[in-house]
Amino acid sequence: MASSFALPSTISLKKFPLNASSSFRNGFRTASISRSRVLMSASVGSQTLVDDSLFLDYKPTSAFLFPGQGAQAVGMGKESHSVPAAADLFNRANDILGFDLLDVCTNGPKEKLDSTVISQPAIYVTSLAAVELLRARDGGQQIIDSVDVTCGLSLGEYTALAFAGAFSFEDGLRLVKLRGEAMQAAADGAKSAMVSIIGLDSEKVQQLCDAANQEVDEANKVQIANFLCPGNYAVSGGLKGIEAVEAKAKSFKARMTVRLAVAGAFHTSFMEPAVSRLEAALAATEIRTPRIPVISNVDAQPHADPSTIKKILARQVTSPVQWETTVKTLLSKGLKKSYELGPGKVIAGIVKRVDKSAEIENIAA
Template identity: 60%
Template sequence: MQQVLRNSQRVSLAAGPLATSKGSSRGVVRVHASADTDFASYKPNVAAFFPGQGAQTVGMAKELVAEVPAAKDMFNKASDILGYDLLQLCTEGPKDRLDSTEISQPAIYVASLAAVEKLRATEGQGQVGANASTKVLKLESIDDLWDSPPGCSVCWVHIIFEDGLRLVKLRGESMQAAANAAASGMVSVIGLDSGKVAELCKAASAEVGKENAVRIANYLCPGNYAVSGSKEGCDAVERLGKPNYKARMTVRLAVAGAFHTDFMQPAVEKLQAALAQTEVKKPRIPVISNVDAQPHSDPETIKSILARQVTSPVLWENTLMTLFEKGLTRSYEIGPGKVVAGITKRINKEHNITNIFA
């Protein structure tokens, strides 16, 4: 998940939350370089949130491309790059293929960017688009929303659309391959605070051994955390969660493997190599990474964090609470589904959020 934010003079994009090695969503690991502090004092007012993997559904983007020609053009360009008909997969399925990591990540990336085109068409007061010669996305005003594109669970606002799509494609394929290499998974734990979930992970890991350990991978909102690790570790979490730790429920997630853990390390190495060959522009807006819940401006730091994101916990709860503390008053969820809006309301019931559907 990602976010786009705006202050009185400029806009900013954010992407999810993070945890320390001890699994606490409160202790944030700072990774700023000396040349990476341009946005240290950002003050968000309006945000755009973009969903991550799991938001995809068969039928998404069908109405969008019928209503917005620019969205259809984006899917056509994406299909040329990917080598398959992405729009057909989004609108017709089959579901099992759309749900695969290697397909769902590009699908959500493109569908969310296409939804930005809808926002531009319906609420824009300025033209926001790609420079015809450089193809670098420019940012103008869209109502009160400073607008910027998403990219699955990582943000590519400072990377051109085509390069971003190629990176997301590689990321999805590499994560799928890493998942296929070892039996692993994820479990949603409902009804416990993060401290109790961390204790549950510790107990489950003690049962199955260090090489099969589990940890919190997604800090979504109070009472809703996703645990990730080996199949044996996930089994132990389900076995211990309700009787021993009084979880309301545990739910095995329909994902390929242990995302946001070291099980995905092979994908990191491939992504690092690709990022080294990709031009990353210095952002015009603050970019908040889900690796440390902080804004970044230095291109080399951004490359490092984009790679680290694959194995780092997602601290969405931490990021949202920080944004609210800094003054965020209004937001949009742009892309498929309503997952982000639901999570946001769990943290701040009074928050004003509008859905722009893909």
């Protein structure tokens, strides 16, 4: 989605040197890539607009992929004690969150870690701590420098944007904290749920949703919320609609259904009450053009214009996650190696379902 604007009489070319091994930006250490990039910007009054189509012709070779909610598990983050830069991220997080995040990550209890308001900050911080663990190992900085595209599953998009320098570690954590609170509040306002449908293609899952929707009222409608990979799609909606999906799944030849341990119908209109709170927080947050492409969950495209990124992030909570398209696009564009950074191995499993020959390595913290 390229933003269009009328070019003024003066256009400035800003050159951003990106050839240092690593740098600190707004308190979060970010690695850079060994080349320079020219960004075209247009000055309109005091506002600088960035051409949103800047990254559209990106050619990926090495990617960082960050997990989303559901990847959390008691014990995550325990390796962070051994790397000062990783441990420091947890210490800085404690000041923002008001509790010992690393203690909850490593010791639980599970019920607390699984709550939306805790799991989202926990996964964000643990995933960025994994970057620091990688940086500390032999050859790790070289791997970080080689990364030329990044993305994350739902919540993981915030992690990817922080890694790419679009906002500071602290600002990203504040956004994630508010996002979790707003999504929990929206979920509390209606009886809703999510379920994974295993063993069907997306067309069959849509037919299953259509059949379920014929039996429930408008408040209980369902839709595909996560296009994860062939044979694995998550459906969100009202509780009665989800129950209808589960009851009909076998007749549509689904192998199984798995009710997801989330607060409600994420990535649907059920999350609409969260949007205004997110918009306000995003408006107050400094967001810059990422130094490398960050692929959006909403449209599976990278965006360069900070105002567009803010709009996309606000829309993300009510829009289906286009992860399958994202992975297929990266691979079709020539991606050679991926790294999953953070808890769990969900992302690696999805990538392998899309292409068994795809090379992906897990980096846990």
